[in-house]
Amino acid sequence: MADLPPSHPFDDDKLKEECGVFGVVGIADAANFVALGLHALQHRGQEAGGIVTYDAEEGFNSARRFGYVRDNFTKASLMETLPGSLSIGHVRYSTAGSKGNTAIRDVQPFFGEFSMGGAAIAHNGNITNADALRRELIERGSIFQSSSDSECIIHLMARSLQKNIPERMKDALRRVEGAFSVVAMTRTKLIGVRDPMGVRPLVLGKVGDHGWALSSETCALDIIGAEFIREIEPGEMVVITEEGGLESFHPFERRPSRFCIFEHVYFSRPDSIQGGQSVYETRRQIGVELAKESPVEADLVCPVPDSGTPAAIGFSQESGIPYAMGIIRNQYMGRTFIEPTEQIRNMGVRLKLNVNRALIEGKRVILVDDSVVRGTTSRKIKDMILDAGAKEVHFRIASPPTAWPCFYGVDTPEREKLLASQMTPEEMAGYLGVNSLKFISLDGLYRAVGEKNGRNPKAPSYCDACFSGEYPVAPSDMIEKGFELKAAE
Template identity: 85%
Template structure:
């Protein structure tokens, strides 16, 4: 069953979307059930499709891949009974590389390969920035690709490696890969986790009782299965877990860590822990910094739900302006409709959000949102607030202007469609049609994320390319297609 979006073309895609979430378990009875729960907790990272691969000695490797939500596909006993064994990995997907909006089942991960020393399945979060060049080289040498995903390159690179073990072949393959990757892989007995040298995308290690281990994109995935958080997999680290042993190596050339700062702003769940800090607390502090940098006289502070909520709470606490739920989210709409009518499609954001008219009427309202991408959703929300009788509308944005596309595993419009790439802040304010529009500064965002001195201009502590245009890894495929990097200052 294919899914169709109910949103009109203007607002569809007006948020940055993380590409995927990954989860793996070893040493637990019916590991696939744990993986399904972990993927459910990571559903915010990808709602398009999901897959699980498991292994047990009697049945070998088994897989299930489905379109749609984890809850609709991997809570079914008939499906889960086909995934026995003490080791399993899984993946939830929102496509960036490959076919967008028309994903084929062959693009759904994990990917699997059978090698001379046994089978191996791989789940990848991130984006390979030299995938086009690698794919071209591999096809010329005889590789036959089954998907349009950049992640499949890893399996083919492993097949061409001359290393004697699967773990060494994974190292060999990932040394050829550029871009961002957190990878979870499994053999018959081993669970493997790897992060790229910059550590752009997250990956954490957890303990299940006395004998089990888990790897997850976020700590919220560990919480749902009752696993204890052990530590983050470090940038450039590879862990191989077998039995009670966790072996750590550093297979890549050392690089400066550049964790994606937008994980702090939007992608990760607020109940997760990143870099030793509560995501919720970081987002609340973003609101505090915003109130200090961009004060305004108003009657109410209202979040654009749900991603603007922690920052709105922080803004309210720092400014003294009362916090209120001026916009209510329809929690039961779901992501998509089957065969929506033209009338429903044209309703746009009203399907998801409704204004609390009795609260808003006659008030000066501060709306706090996580970002402005194309700005079309911001315009529609502003219209709804004004129609409800608000006296003034002020936007405060919990991230700097998004002026550059991300090439590291985030679905971003091309640069010409990013509002901040073509307009100044004042021009954006006039185009959206609000009384004021202010973004947090890059320094303010860094302070909220725990860097007391702000951003180190010569050596940024995070990947903030979507704001600064400074890419830690050159996007070679995109440059080949004509993308223009930011000129050196």
């Protein structure tokens, strides 16, 4: 077993996406293509990964491993056990299940054997009524093997009376609340489904003459040389055969689209396309809007690597203040300190980030970052900048204050641990010890993603619950546990 990646000892102040999904059909040695796709999606889940394949002679085969894709699914001895021209895969960072204590049984894809044959599923998102479904299924005799909410889908499929697996999947997903982008496979078909609001992403690509691919992001299509065809629509199911045939269904009641706006801010890779827009260009435009809303006199605009870089470029271009790499990221920290000593741990972000002292000294510095969650990392970065001799430190944040937890597939601290839920921006500036702290407004963020008039408060076109507290689907499990929704205004 490969070593587990560090459990975020030096980067625990960012929101974490739950996972990425990828699948191909009609391609020889499909597992190798899935491994490449998962490698491109590694930013969406670094805890564990899994691949399932089907081969007419050997049937279904699977491999699930802890750690990075590069450390597991590049070994010929393992990949030779995954033959076939049909395969799906998953990379995981747990949001539902045993956080921080993941068992191999929690690693997807999950597999089920039905009367009409086997099926495997990989799920990105979070089922907000999973606790209620799990209780119901256990009372009716289901035996769960994992702590993951995604396993509910397999059990719901098993209880369906429909005659084929796609129809059973429709039955199962109609019972599910929350967010889901699912990539699944049978012996002969690759299946992709998005929830009715399209909260989490899923795209379709063409590989050669007869092959198809499904992926969380377009960047994973690029790595295997696939042509991006289109996004799977909110509420759509596609069923693709090995011969290259594709059918599209809309099995759910239609609802207004509410794609996760944080995909544009942070989760997606900047070289991906989401909602028909370049993620990089959207982030650059966020910086432009931020500079318009919150100007400040300064000498340098510096990104907090790497996620703050496009917004910092946009801020610099709009403000006319020079852009500079005032903070340098150590790209090779990951495997060196798997189990750091307490002395090393206390060095904090200095293991990952180092200040370019010759550039910073004596300067008024604008630091551009994507978000402030707990504020712990922001304080350490501010200290590093001041220790390097900066005259002033101004934070500009490329998202509104994150004041509410996400229940749709993002690992978010409890609300009371979110700094913006406890303090105003002015109080946060004092807590962080910076000369100024400004966030982009929610309207400004919407303008950056293409909504010229900003956010429509009566019918927002994105899920922005982490900023607004307005949940498009009530998180019923969390409400049952005592979570209080935002009071109606």
